């Protein structure tokens with residue numbers, strides 16, 4: 001069984017592939033399958049709506065499992081923002097480092113540094129069934145940018161129970177505890193269930 005991942009974010013794609021590698025499933029990037037980039041306007045008002053929009057852009061690929069995620073960071077002292085707007089927060093063309101700097105500036109006077117990453121995964125199975133799963137990881141935002149691994153807001157985020165950011169902790173620990181890791185663990189349960197129905 002093939003699982004085709006919809007994302008235009010190459011770092012996110014690497015993460016999804018790495019986390020799914022344990023499954024006996026052949027994971028492919030959608031661009032390798034359709035041969036070109038697909039632009040999806042993420043104008044939903046929830047992570048779920050956006051994840052479903054993305055995965056439905058692949059619904060014409062009938063024989064395979066299709067998977068997309070929508071994710072972001074929710075900052076308590078910003079009333080849960082940037083949330084679904086995380087990828088564009090501070091401006092479309094900022095680098096990850098500039099975006100982290102922008103967020104730090106927005107909360108520079110705030111004592112409550114609590115935040116959470118949220119990830120919603122949407123899947124479409126070859127029989128047309130849709131499934132949605134979610135993962136959340138809670139943590140605290142640093143005062144400065146720390147670490148080089150990962151992407152996005154990883155250098156600012158210290159998950160609860162640790163004293164380093166995701167960008168310092170590195171991929172193995174991040175995959176085990178992250179929002180994306182949790183949502184994918186639930187997603188892989190649905191994948192296994194679907195595959196077992198094929199064997200009967």
Ligand code: ITT
Nearest residue numbers: 007008009069070071072073086087151152153154
């Ligand atoms: P696709 O829509 O093509 O998948 P994207 O980067 O636009 O790629 P999202 O719309 O889901 O993805 O936006 C997620 C943004 O939230 C992402 O660009 C980061 O800024 C942030 N984010 C999500 N997960 C993250 C993670 O694991 N670590 C750090 N930042 C993350």
